Amino acid sequence: MNAKLKKFYWILSEQFGIDPRRLLRSLRGTPRYLRDLLRFRRQYQGRLELMPCLHDWYEEGGTTKSEYFLQDLHVAQQIHRHGPERHVDIGSRVDGFVAHIASFRDIEVFDIRAITTELPSIRFKQADLMNPAPELANYCDSLSCLHALEHFGLGRYGDVLDPAGSATGLRNMAHIVRPGGRLYLSVPVGIERVLFNAHRVFSPRSIVRMAEAEGLSLRQFAAVGAERRVIDYPHWEAELDRIEQQDYALGIFTFERMPPHTGDPI
Numbered sequence: 703m704n705a706k707l708k709k710f711y712w713i714l715s716e717q718f719g720i721d722p723r724r725l726l727r728s729l730r731g732t733p734r735y736l737r738d739l740l741r742f743r744r745q746y747q748g749r750l751e752l753m754p755c756l757h758d759w760y761e762e763g764g765t766t767k768s769e770y771f772l773q774d775l776h777v778a779q780q781i782h783r784h785g786p787e788r789h790v791d792i793g794s795r796v797d798g799f800v801a802h803i804a805s806f807r808d809i810e811v812f813d814i815r816a817i818t819t820e821l822p823s824i825r826f827k828q829a830d831l832m833n834p835a836p837e838l839a840n841y842c843d844s845l846s847c848l849h850a851l852e853h854f855g856l857g858r859y860g861d862v863l864d865p866a867g868s869a870t871g872l873r874n875m876a877h878i879v880r881p882g883g884r885l886y887l888s889v890p891v892g893i894e895r896v897l898f899n900a901h902r903v904f905s906p907r908s909i910v911r912m913a914e915a916e917g918l919s920l921r922q923f924a925a926v927g928a929e930r931r932v933i934d935y936p937h938w939e940a941e942l943d944r945i946e947q948q949d950y951a952l953g954i955f956t957f958e959r960m961p962p963h964t965g966d967p968i
Contacts, residue, residue: 705949727757734759767930769952770798773848776924776932776954777886778802784884786844792831792875793850800824810842814861831871832861834878843883845875849952852889852901868902869912876916879959885918891925891945891953905946906953913957922956 715721804823812829855867894905923938
């Protein structure tokens with residue numbers, strides 16, 4: 703499926719609720735459902751209500767190729783190994799990455815949207831990272847923001863429209879991390895552009911430059927591409943140039959905040 707067709711499919715399925723692939727699978731499964739229903743009815747005499755599930759026969763037992771699943775597991779494992787004193791997350795999926803972290807340690811979650819649920823090991827705080835409270839400076843030694851920074855400033859989640867919103871958000875995140883602390887960041891990377899109002903795609907070198915300007919030094923780089931697996935790039939210099947020529951990949955950056963005036967340029 704080419705890029706234009708993928709985008710059209712995403713608009714139909716995610717924004718208008720029309721999923722042609724699921725529709726075809728359901729039509730394919732209808733004869734089997736009717737056959738199974740008649741066979742089951744002949745053997746079962748109790749109350750029976752119809753609630754057809756028509757496409758599950760044709761799907762795998764779980765989703766393991768989603769870039770969200772892959773990044774969540776990859777970064778959660780890094781945090782487990784590193785063992786920070788205080789970990790904060792900004793805008794990542796609560797039912798994915800945050801749940802991974804909460805299974806083995808406490809985590810604080812900042813989001814521009816309110817979350818009123820109370821959960822063990824998770825403390826929610828409504829916060830606008832475009833304009834954070836002063837007391838958040840040097841707040842934690844470990845910070846994550848997965849698949850969220852690309853939305854800053856596009857208004858999709860109630861934030862203020864700001865073409866420089868991502869740069870502002872990254873600057874404020876850098877100030878939240880203590881010197882010596884880590885920032886785990888994932889964003890779409892490739893040919894730099896804005897897909898309004900869904901998200902941005904960044905040149906990976908743009909992310910590195912913005913981070914360096916805020917005293918962050920890149921320590922590790924990985925990506926999820928067409929292979930649908932996380933690939934670590936220990937020699938990431940050349941990879942950044944290659945990836946910024948692609949249409950799309952998910953870049954996973956691990957930065958360290960350096961002490962003042964001791965940035966480690968690429």
